[in-house]
Amino acid sequence: MNFIEYTLTSDTLCMGERIKKGQFRPTVTTIPYSQITGALKAVFGNKDIHAVGYFPFDNEQEFRGKHTQILTYSPRDRAVNTSIIPLYIEYLADVEGKVFIAETEDITDELESNESISIYMGAFKSKGFGRCTLSDRKKINEEDLDIHEGILNTRIPIAKFEDINGIDGNTNKKLIDEGEPTDFLKKRFCIEKVIKARYGYLFEPTSKTPGCYVLSLFEGSVIQGPGFLLRDDNGGDMNE
Amino acid sequence: MIPEMHDIGKLVDKSIMVTGHTFEHVDWSKYGIDVNTDLPKNRTWEGITTHHRKDWEKLDKDLILLRVADSLAATASRIISEDKKKAGFGSKDCLRVLWNEEIKSETIKDQKGLEDLINFIKRTDADYFDKYGTYLSIVPEDISSPVNITSLFVHSDLTSKFYSILQEYGTFGNIEEEIKNKDEISIGHLFLSCYKIRISQQFTRAKDLNIFATLNKLNDELQKSEHYKYLLFSTDDTLWFIYPKKHYLDEILKEYIKNGFILEVESTEFPLMIKRKGGGPEWYTVCDLYPFIDKLKMHVLSELQKLDKLKEEYEDLHTKRREIEQKIKKSKNKERIEHINELKNIGDRIAKLKNEDANRGKKETQKRYDKIRSKWKRIEDIFSHEFIKQKKLSDIIKPPICELCQLAEAKRKDDGEPDPWEKDEIKEYLCETCYENRGAPGDERAEKVHCMNLFRWSTQEEDVNVAWLRVSLDYDILNDTVEELFSQYVETEGTNKNKSEEEIKKLKSRLLTELRPLAQLDQFTDDYHKFLDELESGLKDIVFDDQSWDKVLSNFYILKIENLSHVKNILNKYNELIDQHFSKLKVVDRSPIKLSISCSNIKFAFFWHWKFLENPQNDVNVNLVGKGEMHLNLRQLDKILNLDMRQLGISSLHKLSEVSEVSKKLSKVLLYDKGDWRLYKEYDGLRSLLEGGIDFPNILTYAKMMSDQERVVK
Numbered sequence: 044m045n046f047i048e049y050t051l052t053s054d055t056l057c058m059g060e061r062i063k064k065g066q067f068r069p070t071v072t073t074i075p076y077s078q079i080t081g082a083l084k085a086v087f088g089n090k091d092i093h094a095v096g097y098f099p100f101d102n103e104q105e106f107r108g109k110h111t112q113i114l115t116y117s118p119r120d121r122a123v124n125t126s127i128i129p130l131y132i133e134y135l136a137d138v139e140g141k142v143f144i145a146e147t148e149d150i151t152d153e154l155e156s157n158e159s160i161s162i163y164m165g166a167f168k169s170k171g172f173g174r175c176t177l178s179d180r181k182k183i184n185e186e187d188l189d190i191h192e193g194i195l196n197t198r199i200p201i202a203k204f205e206d207i208n209g210i211d212g213n214t215n216k217k218l219i220d221e222g223e224p225t226d227f228l229k230k231r232f233c234i235e236k237v238i239k240a241r242y243g244y245l246f247e248p249t250s251k252t253p254g255c256y257v258l259s260l261f262e263g264s265v266i267q268g269p270g271f272l273l274r275d276d277n278g279g280d281m282n283e
Numbered sequence: 284m285i286p287e288m289h290d291i292g293k294l295v296d297k298s299i300m301v302t303g304h305t306f307e308h309v310d311w312s313k314y315g316i317d318v319n320t321d322l323p324k325n326r327t328w329e330g331i332t333t334h335h336r337k338d339w340e341k342l343d344k345d346l347i348l349l350r351v352a353d354s355l356a357a358t359a360s361r362i363i364s365e366d367k368k369k370a371g372f373g374s375k376d377c378l379r380v381l382w383n384e385e386i387k388s389e390t391i392k393d394q395k396g397l398e399d400l401i402n403f404i405k406r407t408d409a410d411y412f413d414k415y416g417t418y419l420s421i422v423p424e425d426i427s428s429p430v431n432i433t434s435l436f437v438h439s440d441l442t443s444k445f446y447s448i449l450q451e452y453g454t455f456g457n458i459e460e461e462i463k464n465k466d467e468i469s470i471g472h473l474f475l476s477c478y479k480i481r482i483s484q485q486f487t488r489a490k491d492l493n494i495f496a497t498l499n500k501l502n503d504e505l506q507k508s509e510h511y512k513y514l515l516f517s518t519d520d521t522l523w524f525i526y527p528k529k530h531y532l533d534e535i536l537k538e539y540i541k542n543g544f545i546l547e548v549e550s551t552e553f554p555l556m557i558k559r560k561g562g563g564p565e566w567y568t569v570c571d572l573y574p575f576i577d578k579l580k581m582h583v584l585s586e587l588q589k590l591d592k593l594k595e596e597y598e599d600l601h602t603k604r605r606e607i608e609q610k611i612k613k614s615k616n617k618e619r620i621e622h623i624n625e626l627k628n629i630g631d632r633i634a635k636l637k638n639e640d641a642n643r644g645k646k647e648t649q650k651r652y653d654k655i656r657s658k659w660k661r662i663e664d665i666f667s668h669e670f671i672k673q674k675k676l677s678d679i680i681k682p683p684i685c686e687l688c689q690l691a692e693a694k695r696k697d698d699g700e701p702d703p704w705e706k707d708e709i710k711e712y713l714c715e716t717c718y719e720n721r722g723a724p725g726d727e728r729a730e731k732v733h734c735m736n737l738f739r740w741s742t743q744e745e746d747v748n749v750a751w752l753r754v755s756l757d758y759d760i761l762n763d764t765v766e767e768l769f770s771q772y773v774e775t776e777g778t779n780k781n782k783s784e785e786e787i788k789k790l791k792s793r794l795l796t797e798l799r800p801l802a803q804l805d806q807f808t809d810d811y812h813k814f815l816d817e818l819e820s821g822l823k824d825i826v827f828d829d830q831s832w833d834k835v836l837s838n839f840y841i842l843k844i845e846n847l848s849h850v851k852n853i854l855n856k857y858n859e860l861i862d863q864h865f866s867k868l869k870v871v872d873r874s875p876i877k878l879s880i881s882c883s884n885i886k887f888a889f890f891w892h893w894k895f896l897e898n899p900q901n902d903v904n905v906n907l908v909g910k911g912e913m914h915l916n917l918r919q920l921d922k923i924l925n926l927d928m929r930q931l932g933i934s935s936l937h938k939l940s941e942v943s944e945v946s947k948k949l950s951k952v953l954l955y956d957k958g959d960w961r962l963y964k965e966y967d968g969l970r971s972l973l974e975g976g977i978d979f980p981n982i983l984t985y986a987k988m989m990s991d992q993e994r995v996v997k
Contacts, residue, residue, distance in 0.1 A: 067890075131888070253682075
C-alpha cells in the first residue's frame, strides 16, 4: 500500500470529544481516522478513502499550552429571545500537522490532480471553525514504510462498520488475545502487530445522519507498523 | 518460622556479636544468659543461627527456603558477588539513604537489650516490625561501603514476602533429597509486575469524584485480601507485585477493571534456580531481579551496537593502514609523502578512538564486547510482557455512548430506550458503571459524595476559589534517579590506599553494574508515604480548619484558598519537606516526585484540572486558570521561593500582571525598562530569576500569583 502525505494547516480546529455536561467541548490533539476521512469524503464524495493524521509534538502538555484556546459561545434561543447556557469550546489555534491518505484506485487520480486541498474538519464548521488546507504533497511508497515497533500517534478503527459481524461480534478476539491485527488494520494501514492496545471508540456514519461507534486503537497503543504512524519517529513540534 | 527475623542479629552490636550476625561467637555467660535454658528453641531461632551455613545438605526444607528467600531479597538490591568484601572500600555503621543524608546506625549494646531480644525471639505472636521498626529503618542490610544503601527493614520485609511465595512452589516437596543428588535445581519463575491504575472517566460533576472513593475502597480491600502478601509496595495509583504464577492476580485485579479503571501492566518473568557452588556442599540462588528489564535491554543493545561499529571501524582502519604501508613501499617520493600523510591521519583516528572509548585498543574493545554480550545473553532469558487491561469491549456501540468514559453504551431502560441522567434540564448519557459511580439524582448515594466540602462549595452560590493539589511518583524516573545517585555515591565513596587507581576504577564500574534498584524503589516508597503524611499535616496548618479542605486520595487534595498568593505557602511547605526527606533530589535532572497545583473558581470544569494534574510537565507545576502556568524543577523552586518579596511591591507586581494581559512581550520590556528607576529596582529580583535560567512565562505566572494578595485588602 502506498500513501500520500500532506501537510495540514489550520487556524481554528475543534475535534473529537463529546460535549460534557452540556457545557464543555474539549478537543483532541491528534487527527483521528474518522475526522480526516469524513472531511475528505465531504470533498471527494463517498469513495474508498482511508486517512489518518497527527500533530507532531514531544510533549502534549506543552503543545496544549501553546495551541489550545477557549471560546465562550452562547447559543441564542430566538423564540424567547434569550441566550441559553454558555458553551466553552476548546480549540486548537494556528496548528500544522501531517495527514496520510492511503492510495486507493478511487482516489489516486483526484489526489494527483490536486496539489493542495481545502477541507472543513471537526465541530462548529458553521461558526467558522475547521477550515484546513492540505498542501506539500509527497508520496510514500510501500518499500519506504519502514515498519517497526513504536507508539501509535493517531486513532484508527479496528474495522469498518460493514465488516464487523453484528453487535457484540468477535472481530476483536484475535486482536485482544494475540495482538493479531484485523484485516482492515493490516491491509489499509500495514499494521503488522498490536503489542499493547489502548482502545476507544470512533464514530462511523452509516448513512446521512445515523451511525455507530466502532472499537478503535487510540494514540499511545504500541504497534508494529509504518514509521509515519509512530510517535518516536515524528518527535519535535513542527508548530514551534 | 518467622522469616523476616532471620537477620535480627544485625541489630546487635559488634561488641557483643564478635563476628557475623548468627550469634555463633557470643559469650552468653558474660550477659548472664544460660545457653541451655535461656536461649530460644523454636524454628525462628534455627533460621537465625543457620541461615549462613554452607552445608545445605544438612538443612531441612524450611531452612533451605529461608536461605533462598534471603538471597532473593539481597538480589533485589544488588547481585551478590563473591569478592564483594574484597572491594576494599571498608564498612560503615550508617545507612546511606541515596536521596537524603546518611543516617547513623544504632544497635543493641547492653545486656537488657540483648535479653529483651532473646525473649522476643521466643514469642511467636509478636510483630517484629512493630517492636524493632525504628532500629530496622536505620541499620543497613549490608554494612560494606558503598552498598550500605538498603535498610534492614526493607530487606527483612522482602525476605518474608519471598519466603511465602517460595512455599507455593510444588518443587519443594522433596528438595532435601534433590539437594543431595543434583548440582542444579530449577524452581520455577517469578513474575514482577507494575500495575498503573488509570481513570477512564472525564469528570463533569462533583459526584463523579466518587471514583476516587472506589479506588480507595479497592486498595483497602487489596490490603486485607490474601493476595496482599504478593504486594511489594504501592502508591494509590501504582501497585508492584511479585508472584509465582502467570495470571495469578487476575482474580483480584478484575475488581478494578469492573469498576471502570484501566490497568497498564508491565510484567517481567524471571527464571529462578539454585546451583551448587564449585561442586561443594554450598549452593547459591540464580535470579536477577530488574524492575525495568526493557530499559536495560535497550541500553545493553545500544552498547553492543556502538561496540560493533567501533570494532568495524578499527578493523577498517587497520586494513587501510596495511594497504597504505604496502603502497608506500612501492611508491615514488611525491606519492609517498601523500601516503605518509594519509597514514598519519589514520593513526590519529585510531588514537582518538582509543581515547574516546577509554579503551586500550582493539583487544580491550573485544573484552568489553564479550562482557556485554554475556550480560545480553543473561537477560535474554528474562521475558517481558506489556499490556493494558480494561473491560471487555464490544466491537460496536449503538449511540448514545457514555459521555464520561466513552467506552460503553449509555444505560438503557427495559424498553431499550436510553435512560439519561437528568438534572436541571440537562441530560447526560452514562454507562452502567459511570451511572452507578455517580448515583441517580436524589437517591441516597448521590448525596453522599466522596468530598463533602467540595460538594458544599460547588452547590453554594458564593464565589469559592480552590486549589487542586496532586503529588505523584513516577517509578520510571525513580529507577534512573536511584542509578544516578548511586553512581554519585560510588564516585565520592570509593577510595582505598592499597589499590591502584586503575583497580578502583574497575571496582567502581563493577559496582554500578551490580546495582538492582528494586529494593531502593521499595525503600523510597516508604519514605514517600511518610512525606505525604507530613504534607497532609502541613496542608491542614495552612488552611486552618476542616471545612476548608478535602482529601481525595492520600496524594490528592482540594484546598479552599482566599487568594492565589496562598499557593506560595503550599510551595514553601512542599519545598521544606523535600529538603527534609529527599534533599538529594535537588542534584538530579528530574525529580521522580512531582507536584501539580491547579487553581480556579470551584465552578471551573474539573476535567481540565485533571488533564493538568495527571501529566505533570516538570517537578513543580502550577496552573492559574485564565492567568498562566508555571513549570519549575526543584532547584528553580528554591530560587523562586528565596526571592525576597519585600523588595517587590504589590503594585509593581500588579502592574506587570496587567501589562502582560495586553502583551507578554511588553511585560518583558517593562522588566528591563529603566524609565522608572524605582520600578526598575523593584524588579531586580525577578530579573535575577530570569538570568538564573527561569523562563519569563514562569516568572510572569509567579508574579500574577503573588500580586493576587491585594484581593484580600479589597
